[in-house]
Amino acid sequence: MEKLIIAPSVLAADFANLAQETRMLHDSAAAWIHIDVMDGVFVPNISFGFPVIEAIRKHTTKFFDCHLMIEKPERYIAQFAASGANMITVHAEACPHLHRTIQQIKSEGCMAGVAINPGTPVSVLEDVIGDLDLALIMSVNPGFGGQKFIANTLHKTVQLKSLIDSTGKEIYLEIDGGVNQINAGALIHAGANVLVAGSFVFASADPKETISQLLQLDD
Numbered sequence: 001m002e003k004l005i006i007a008p009s010v011l012a013a014d015f016a017n018l019a020q021e022t023r024m025l026h027d028s029a030a031a032w033i034h035i036d037v038m039d040g041v042f043v044p045n046i047s048f049g050f051p052v053i054e055a056i057r058k059h060t061t062k063f064f065d066c067h068l069m070i071e072k073p074e075r076y077i078a079q080f081a082a083s084g085a086n087m088i089t090v091h092a093e094a095c096p097h098l099h100r101t102i103q104q105i106k107s108e109g110c111m112a113g114v115a116i117n118p119g120t121p122v123s124v125l126e127d128v129i130g131d132l133d134l135a136l137i138m139s140v141n142p143g144f145g146g147q148k149f150i151a152n153t154l155h156k157t158v159q160l161k162s163l164i165d166s167t168g169k170e171i172y173l174e175i176d177g178g179v180n181q182i183n184a185g186a187l188i189h190a191g192a193n194v195l196v197a198g199s200f201v202f203a204s205a206d207p208k209e210t211i212s213q214l215l216q217l218d219d
């Protein structure tokens with residue numbers, strides 16, 4: 001599997017300057033761009049949808065890691081794929097027919113991920129892990145950027161790493177929420193290979209440099 005991937009979250013960018021922010025990420029060492037879609041139902045916040053994804057797609061060829069915090073995401077998979085998504089990650093808690101939704105994502109030509117909330121055990125992923133390209137552990141309750149990292153995530157990361165290893169397949173292990181330079185090292189050590197970073201990157205004086213510094217933790 002490739003080395004550590006940093007996926008800065010556009011949620012923390014300046015929405016009035018999205019073209020500029022996207023080009024900054026394009027020029028950075030971040031391999032992926034994390035795109036948080038919220039519907040105000042699955043999570044208590046609304047972020048943005050297809051027009052914004054299409055708009056930023058015009059400014060970068062980087063991998064779009066779309067994290068759907070929406071109820072019944074199966075209604076919109078085709079539209080997310082058409083908007084420029086490369087990875088589509090749905091929440092296990094939002095999908096009664098999770099296996100079918102994963103197949104639907106793949107049939108649209110995207111990679112498929114499943115996310116679990118802090119209160120959801122890793123065991124929920126046991127029967128679908130072999131079908132996934134990515135499994136995501138939320139390290140905050142989804143809905144907002146800038147929240148404090150929940151420490152129990154470390155223990156869940158170790159569990160998920162062992163579940164992934166049991167498949168013998170290469171599956172990304174992503175951590176999302178409250179990631180910073182202090183907890184990133186332990187997460188990488190526990191088996192994470194994709195780290196989302198929102199406020200830590202965008203609130204820093206030099207976002208590109210912050211991304212590079214996070215990547216150096218993998219050396």
Ligand code: DX5
Pocket residue numbers: 009011012034036067140141142143144145146147176177178179196197198199200
């Ligand atoms: C939270 C989102 C996260 C968020 C991370 O619901 O899924 O991707 O943007 O932001 P930080 O890194 O600020 O916690």
Ligand code: ZN
Pocket residue numbers: 009034035036067176196
């Ligand atoms: Zn996210």
